[in-house]
Amino acid sequence: MTRASSAPESATAGAGHGLLRGYARLTYRLRWPIIVVWALVAIALFTNPPDFGGGDETESLMPLSGAAAQAELRDVQHFGFPLSSRTAVVQHDPNGLSLAVQAESVLDALSINQHPVGWPILGAMPLANTVRWFDDQSELGTTVITYLFMAPDADFGEQHTAARQYYYRFLDRPEDAVVGVAGSVPARAQQGWLLSVNVPRVEALTLGAIFILVGFAFRSVVVPLIALGASGIAVFATTWLLELASAVMDIGAPAELRPLLIALILGIVTDYTVFYVVGFGAELRKNRASIEEAIVASVGSYTPIIVAAGLTVAAGTAVLLVAEEQFFHAFGPAMALTILVGLLISVTLVPALMSVLGPKVFWPRRDPRLLDRDDESTAVETGSSGLTVWLANAMVRKPAAALALVVCTLLLVAASLPLMNIKLGADFSGALPPDNSVSEANQAAVAGFAPGITSPTTLLIEGDGLNNRQSELIELQRLIEAKPGIAGVIGPSQQLPRIPNLMVSRDGQAARMLVVLDNTPLGARAIADLSDLRADIDGLGAQAGLPGYQFSFTGDSALAEGLVTGTINDLGRIALALFVVNFLLLAIFLRALLAPLFLLLSSVLALTASLGITTYVFMEVLGEEGLTFYVPFAAAVLLVALGSDYNIFGVGRMWELARSMTLPEAIRQAMPETSKAITTAGLALAVSFGMLAVIPVTSFRELAVAMSIGILIDSFLVRSVMMPAMLTLMGRYSAWPNRRLLPHDRLRHAEEQEARKYSNEALKELWRPRR
Incomplete structure (x- = not known):
């Protein structure tokens, strides 16, 4: 079996640059101080939770x-008061409310206009279905809805509490048949409560899933612990900095989207940990190097790729600054800050931990330096399974590459078609679980009047x-x-x-x-x-x-x-x-124009396919009216930026190798390892976002589906199949106008010979009898 290494000659060459080599060696020599500093930071952040008075950011969703x-x-x-109320007390009895109950409820509501009950309730307007208000009204004498007008400076929780206190005071008899409080404000208060209850569960489940997934991928207990430790510190640091930014610079995420930032930070730190560990293991196997030299070579080679990838994702999310809607304008910098924090921790703490642990990173597996080149466990670790090697051989064959590219493109276009029917909304009440008290009150009001009666x-x-x-x-x-x-x-x-x-x-x-x-x-x-x-x-x-x-x-x-x-x-x-x-x-x-264009187009196609599938699932299968307005845009920014992240890692490795060999050979050698790293990182990121579905709010389930499907498509289809196929078909022209893939004219003929050679090998591998 051909040995696949992610850090062959190019790794040492990459580390040979003075600045990168110096940084890598400094990381190794300062490994203990780096770990101690981050440990102290984690303790300080954990024991001093942020409290900067940044305000109630949940209200920034609505303009x-x-x-x-x-x-x-x-x-x-x-008029002195608004006619539209966002909070309403609902009484409903399908068997009918007595005329006395209806009259008392109306009089109670009118009385507080003359004798206020206290802040934040400013007034009330009752409405009973004693008469037929609407042509399609199916019930009479069953429902009273009391609209409460609230002080504008009261937050959602205070308004919801005041409404409940209202019916505790005036409607406390069983015959009053109070169902609950309806309206957009109680709905958003309930969403906030559901977040506070479920976010810790999401974090715990995500950490557990990452541990299992990364541990299984590397057959190691230590690698996932490194990822989780770095991710945990990143979560604390991000939360603290976002609160500070919200208070000082009016930058922050609405509370409804904080779980998305947590999923993002857990995912990207795990991704970069995977990239570093793959490079470290490859360097140990390649040269049977000392720990210091393996750290210097792998950190020197992978840090520029990880930094470039992280900065690309941060810049990609920061483009939301161009939006005029305040919601996106503030959320973009919040995402960028989250990614930068994760990047800083990844390029400092993770190499330091690898430097201290050395080959024990792969425990309980053996030291990679003791493995034979053709050892089966080496294949497991590098990802050079039979399928991956076969795919690498096939993708350097132009007919196979063209067929794969056409089939993948058609599949993604077909998956994108439902996107043509997408509709957007902002239904806070409908996003709640059916058994939620606000949902039940809303349904009771609809039964007595009409669907739009609560707002x-x-x-x-x-x-x-x-x-x-x-x-x-x-x-x-x-x-x-x-x-x-x-x-x-x-x-x-x-x-x-x-x-x-x-x-x-x-x-x-x-x-x-x-x-x-x-x-x-x-x-x-x-x-x-x-x-x-x-x-x-x-x-x-x-x-x-x-x-x-x-x-x-x-x-x-x-x-x-x-x-x-x-x-x-x-x-x-x-x-x-x-x-x-x-x-x-x-x-x-x-350092090219043609390849980035096609790679970015493939990321956009993966995005539209993901949103198309999400639209189909929620609108056609589940019968929703539309997607929450911010879901497609948040998913678009993240998926395109993360796709560029994987582009840099995958293509960067292939082009590094292509400096000293032909492009087909570079693709054939780089694919097994980059595919292993990208698919493992992609799975971890998809699981991280997928856990948002645990939160019983429709918008989070939409985000979970869109992000998870998009990342899986990008990792397993676009980066593992379409990317090498495009590079094979474009050949040396993929680097246009740069000629670095052809340092010598003689490589042109060699590249053609290599392509023919691997085409024959792919055919033999395809038809070889399997045991």
């Missing part, structure tokens, strides 16, 4: 600016003399109710609770009505329905006799519509910046 937010401010200026949309009408336009307002209400996707409108045509200035302002300069959508509020369909209504509202107003008036929408669905629209508008900027940054960094590191 605080934009047309909907500005309309809500004007609504308050005109109705306010239509604000501004202009002169609206207090004398009752008939025109009623006609507008009728026209809106006739629109598809509208369950009904609560406005001037109904008998409403006697609350002063509820629908028309005192000065007659503004009027408003509640538009109840016929689909889940903040969901993809509701957002589409609201967008259609927004496009038609001026025409409907003119038709109703209100030409020239200003019409605005506010409420949760309007905010979500603005957020989704802004996200889609950011798509072009993010995509262009992502492509340019990753291409430039690949071109700089590989």
Whole structure:
């Protein structure tokens, strides 16, 4: 069997550069101080958790600016309080609430407008289904929903607690049939609680899975312990620095996405640990080197590749700075900071631990220096299994490479097709488990009224003399109710609770009505329905006799519509910046233009395939209305950047070898080891992101599927098959305009001879009888 080494002559050459060799030797000589420093840092971070008063970042998911937010401010200026509430107490009895209970519930709600119950509740508006509010309303006399208006400076948890205290005080009898609290604010409070409960489980399961996976890949107990130790310190350091950055520079991730950052840091530190250990073992086997020389050679060879890969991923995620939506604008630097912390720990602590442990890194397996070149365990460690060697031989044969490239491309294109039907939403209530108290309250309210009742949309009408336009307002209400996707409108045509200035302002300069959508509020369909209504509202107003008036929408669905629209508008900027940054960094590191272009295109194809599969699973199989708005964009940035990470490692190793041999020989020698490292690292990263599915919130399960599938496609299909196939087909031109793959003209003829040689070997290997 041909010996596959990841650090042949090129490794020593790479370490021979003065700066890299000096860094590698310094790492070895300062191994104990480095370990002690990081241990002290870990102790300090663990015993002093961050508390910088960075604020409640969960609220940054929804925009605080934009047309909907500005309309809500004007609504308050005109009327003194908003009509749209984000918190509602729901009473429901499918057998019917008594008239006494309904009346008392309404009176209790109205009473707090005259006699406030205290901060943060500012007022309340009750609504009972004693009468038929909507045409499709299926129940009568079963439900009372009390909208609570909260102080804007109260966080989600405080508002949710205040709503529960309200029904404990006023609705404490069994016959009151309180189901719970519904609305977007309680839903987000529950998401925060679910995160606090499940994130420790995610971390524990991820660490356990990484231990098993990396341990099995290396047949070692120590390698996964190195990965887990470095990852643990990285998690503490990242959490601390993110809190500091949030407090000082307004940079940070919304609390809903902190688990994504944890999965990212665990995954990338494990990846870089795998790369270092593979190189260290290869160097020990190659020259039977001393520990110091093996560390110097492997660290000197792999550090520039790992640093380039880490900087590429960090720069790739930082491109979110070009987004105009605040959510992405702040999240990009948070991801970049996370990756840089992991990179710093990887290039310092991991080599130091390898220097101290030496060959014991591979315990309980034998010292790699004592293994025979053809020992089976050597094949296991380097990844040079029969399948990998056969694939390497096949991929240097142009007909086989062309066939593999065409088949893989067709498969990825087919997997990408469902992406054409993707829809985006921001449904917080629908993302919760069905048995959650907020979900149960929401379903009870829907049963008594209509799907959009828990988060109705306010239509604000501004202009002169609206207090004398009752008939025109009623006609507008009728026209809106006739629109598809509208369950009904609560406005001037109904008998409403006697609350002063509820629908028309005192000065007659503004009027408003509640538009109840016929689909889940903040969901993809509701957002589409609201967008259609927004496009038609001026025409409907003119038709109703209100030409020239200003019409605005506010409420949760309007905010979500603005957020989704802004996200889609950011798509072009993010995509262009992502492509340019990753291409430039690949071109700089590989010193070529053609190969980076094709490699980046393959990463994009893997991304679209991943998102296509995710769209199909959640929208077609599970019946969801759409994906959470940020999932495709977060996955896109991470998958393309991580794909460039693997590109640098895989192609960088092949091109290092190609300096002293033909490209087919370089591919044939590098593939077994790089494939081993990339697939092991990819599995660890996929498991790390896949564990997000443990959190019982739909958005995390969408992220888990998108990231895991994308990383597996990238590791096992793109980097292990498509990348060597592309290099084989492009040959020496892959390095264009650089000619470093052809240091001598004589290698042109040698390369053709090598390709023919390995084509014949691949055919013999393919047809050789198997025992």
